[in-house]
Structure formats: C-alpha cells, structure tokens
Amino acid sequence: MARTSSRDRMKNEINAGSMADIAFLLLIFFLVTTTIDIDKGITVKLPPWSDEAPEITRLATRNVFSVLVNAQDQLLVRGELAKIEELRERAKEFIVNPQKREDLAERPTKAIISLKNDRGTSYKRYVEVYNELKAAYNELWDEECQRMYGIPYDEDLPLAYRRAIKEKIPFVLSEAEPTAFGEEN
C-alpha cells in the first residue's frame, strides 16, 4: 500500500502555483532598482586645440553678436545690459535681419555669435545662455524647414535636408577663453 502511494506521488507534478509569486517578487525587485535615466543634454562641438595663437581676423562689427556673462551672472549683449528672456528673440533678429538693418548681420551665413564668460560665472547660467542661443537657431531652422519642405525640423530629418538648412543658416558660435574673474575658493 505504502509503495503504491509513493509511486502515486512520483506521478504528481511539482506544484507550479507559487512560481508566479516568485517571479512577481523578482519582478518587483527589478522594477524598484531600475532607473531608466535617459541621458540627455545640449550637444556641442569644441574647436580643435592649436598651440599657435589664432589668426586675428577682422570682422565687421555688424556681423558679430557678442554675449558676455560676468561673474555676477549678468548679461552684456552687444555692449549693453540685457535680460536672458530677450536673448533668444534678439539673437533671432540678429541672424535673419528681416528689416535689413545696418547694424545687424548681413546674411545668416555671415552671422557669428561670440560667447564669453568669466571663470566665476555659474554653470547654470552658462547653460541657460547657451540653451537660449541654441534655441534661437533651432527655431530658425524650424521656420526654414517649414518654408522649404513643409515639415517641422527635428533630428530625424534626412541628412540632406538638414545639410541644406544648415548651409543657409549655419550655427557659428565662437567661445572665447574665459577671463579670470570671480574664481571661487
């Protein structure tokens, strides 16, 4: 009798009912530990380093949009104090120059934005300023893209389209060596 009953038990399968619970436990562990942090940021391209002093090129003042950020995080745009809220619009106006003004860029291809900061400028401020300048270009590219192809500009656009747009409105941002003001201790 005992033998048959043990054989009966052999026939039984392992109870898989708790498998789901175990899997749930593991699942919850991984759910909690997972941090899907998407790495995002402002992409920039640095100029290559050269030991020789750069050639001094004379640029017409009208083609240069100079932005200075000092150690107190104040902005000086083309020689006058400015607020960050107006930076984007001013940069856009400077680049396209819709009214063909004498003191703004001749053509978008000739426009140069020059950014200079102190060593004491906070990084937050720097990123804000850089973001606004980049935003100005992004908005211009978007407008140009709408005009040329009737679709909004984004990074998934075919390379040829993006090249054509960037040829019309190239992103030229030159960064000067920072001045040594306000270095923290």
Next chain:
Amino acid sequence: MGHFVKKRGKSSPAISTASLPDIIFMLLFFFMVVTVLREGERKVRVVVPQATELQKLEQKSLVNHIWIGRPIEKYQSVYGTKPRIQLGDKFANEFDIPLFLEQHKIKIPEAQRPAITTSLKVDGDVTMGIVSDVKTSLRKAGQLKLNYSARPRQDKI
C-alpha cells in the same frame, strides 16, 4: 436564443492562470535586461541644470562621463568643499582626463571612435572655471564631441 442559453450554461470554467508565470517571467526578463546597475559610487554631488534644447545620447557604450561637483559630506573632511572632478569612481583633476579618455577609447572598435561623446555632468552651482579647465583638457586630448547633461524643462524662461 438557443445560443445564448448555451453560453450561459458554459460559463462555469475559470480562466486558466497557467500562463501567468510565463507572462510575469517575460516582464521580469525585460526589466532584467533594461536594468543598469550603477557601477561605482557617486562621490560628488551633481544636480544638472535645466534646459530645453536637449538631444538624446545614442549608444551608451560610446559615451564617457565626467562628473564635476562638490564632494558629498562623507568626503568633505578629506577633499574639502571645492568643486572636484570625478572620473569613473575616483576623484581626479583635469590632467587625468587624457588617460581616462584613452582607457575608454581602447575598448571601442576603431571605426566607431570618431563618434565617442563625452557627457559632462556638472552641478548647476559650480562656476565655469573648473569647467573651462576640463574643456581645455578635452580639446588638447582631441575629444571634441561634448554633451552638457541637463534635465528637460517644459516652459520657456
């Protein structure tokens, strides 16, 4: 009419839960694959600033990270409160960057090396001095693709 009656009669068998473990396991494997266990500890405090013009960093293997921020409390007695650079899991200064870049570079096939991007994770309250030093060092090392890591911000400022 007859059909309806039949169906009502058949409603007794419960839904089989036999496939539940399989479904859960599928989810489990998904999360196991997605999970990246953070390697090394963070020794500097970094809260990246907010921005709107963000671009996603593609291909994680082609990205190396440089952290800049003030040492967390545990290390302040040794390293002080001045902003410091963290490379991998060690404190470093800007002269260690070329070696750090090289060590990352040799792990990557030669064809992909031009696409290597450096992600700068810098605390918003750090001043530009140390960031400029790092940038100069990166330029000297020939690492020109850079990404200022930032959090998304919806509204315009």
